[in-house]
Amino acid sequence: MRSFSPDVDRRTFAALLVSGAVTLSAARAQAANPLSLRMDYAAAEALLTAVKCRAITDAEIDALLSLRGTRAMVANTTKYIPEDTSEVFRTALKEFVATRKVTHGHFGISGIAEHEADARAAIAALQADVALTAEITAPIKPYQPATGPLVATIYCVAGGVSDGFVLDGDPEPAFFMAIERSQGDVDGVKLNMTHELYHVAQRAARARAATPAMRGFNQSSGTLPVRLLTTVLEEGTAVYVSEPMLAHGSGPYISEWRSASARNRPAPVIVANFALFDQLFANLVTGSMKWEAAYEKGFSNKAPPLYFVGYEMAKAIDRAYGHARIGAYFQEHPATFFKDYVALSREKPGAVLAKFSAETERRISFFG
Numbered sequence: 001m002r003s004f005s006p007d008v009d010r011r012t013f014a015a016l017l018v019s020g021a022v023t024l025s026a027a028r029a030q031a032a033n034p035l036s037l038r039m040d041y042a043a044a045e046a047l048l049t050a051v052k053c054r055a056i057t058d059a060e061i062d063a064l065l066s067l068r069g070t071r072a073m074v075a076n077t078t079k080y081i082p083e084d085t086s087e088v089f090r091t092a093l094k095e096f097v098a099t100r101k102v103t104h105g106h107f108g109i110s111g112i113a114e115h116e117a118d119a120r121a122a123i124a125a126l127q128a129d130v131a132l133t134a135e136i137t138a139p140i141k142p143y144q145p146a147t148g149p150l151v152a153t154i155y156c157v158a159g160g161v162s163d164g165f166v167l168d169g170d171p172e173p174a175f176f177m178a179i180e181r182s183q184g185d186v187d188g189v190k191l192n193m194t195h196e197l198y199h200v201a202q203r204a205a206r207a208r209a210a211t212p213a214m215r216g217f218n219q220s221s222g223t224l225p226v227r228l229l230t231t232v233l234e235e236g237t238a239v240y241v242s243e244p245m246l247a248h249g250s251g252p253y254i255s256e257w258r259s260a261s262a263r264n265r266p267a268p269v270i271v272a273n274f275a276l277f278d279q280l281f282a283n284l285v286t287g288s289m290k291w292e293a294a295y296e297k298g299f300s301n302k303a304p305p306l307y308f309v310g311y312e313m314a315k316a317i318d319r320a321y322g323h324a325r326i327g328a329y330f331q332e333h334p335a336t337f338f339k340d341y342v343a344l345s346r347e348k349p350g351a352v353l354a355k356f357s358a359e360t361e362r363r364i365s366f367f368g
């Protein structure tokens with residue numbers, strides 16, 4: 001965790017060096033893109049109550065499923081485990097209420113009951129935090145994409161397969177946080193909220209891109225190489241933007257993020273991460289690898305190496321070109337992020353810690 005502090009300090013120092021003109025334009029950009037939050041705890045509270053019951057009717061389960069947060073939690077589970085539908089959720093919840101055991105589905109119902117006290121304490125802490133919106137949005141504002149006025153809803157949910165998630169194709173600017181998985185780590189929950197909120201801002205900006213061709217990029221669409229570029233851009237910048245929040249707290253989420261960052265910080269690891277990108281990108285361009293395999297290698301463990309490729313790129317670009325450049329990528333082709341990094345690494349080799357292979361650089365030049 002100590003390894004994190006110097007970077008945060010350097011970034012603060014870099015911000016002080018930014019010229020007055022840039023500061024003014026960043027302030028104007030923030031004024032044009034006001035960001036606010038709405039909290040919705042209904043789904044988490046309802047399911048925390050339901051798992052304590054000794055009997056539950058279909059009508060009561062229907063009421064649970066009428067809540068947007070519960071529906072989203074179920075839909076996100078179905079996305080990863082297609083057989084886990086809302087009917088399986090109904091069966092699993094009834095089974096748990098009757099027997100205190102679950103043999104159906106992967107909705108984490110016994111975990112909700114197990115962590116009920118922690119979850120309620122976390123909700124109470126979030127509700128009592130009068131500075132919550134400011135804390136969650138402050139790290140984003142310098143890097144905010146051109147979202148226009150944005151009111152994002154954070155749905156606190158319970159259960160499911162993800163700690164935090166955004167629904168594919170969601171017309172509402174919203175994301176979902178499984179509160180019982182936080183083990184009471186409220187600082188970590190806030191960090192995850194900032195990370196997810198940055199994804200919501202990325203999407204909102206995309207939807208407003210001047211050119212229709214620039215509106216379609218997301219982590220679930222595009223050709224496989226473009227999907228890789230998009231995922232590295234979106235995740236890397238989200239990790240970079242929320243990094244200052246690692247300075248506070250000591251719970252499990254914060255510790256996990258800190259150790260992921262520490263593991264990906266040594267220069268040889270950064271070089272290996274870029275080499276992994278080279279390999280996965282080449283495999284996806286030539287069609288010799290499926291998306292799932294690339295995702296598994298690049299993005300899916302506890303210290304996902306390609307998150308930290310995007311993080312290193314964002315850090316170097318931020319220092320060289322300023323905060324506003326980061327926010328602007330979400331209305332451009334995702335390859336632009338990579339082209340800028342390649343250009344920077346040629347112009348100022350000392351500004352980057354790792355380079356892409358000549359083959360990747362050549363291939364990138366054909367995109368966008």
Ligand SMILES: [Zn+2]
Pocket residue numbers: 195196199234235238
């Ligand atoms: Zn993310």
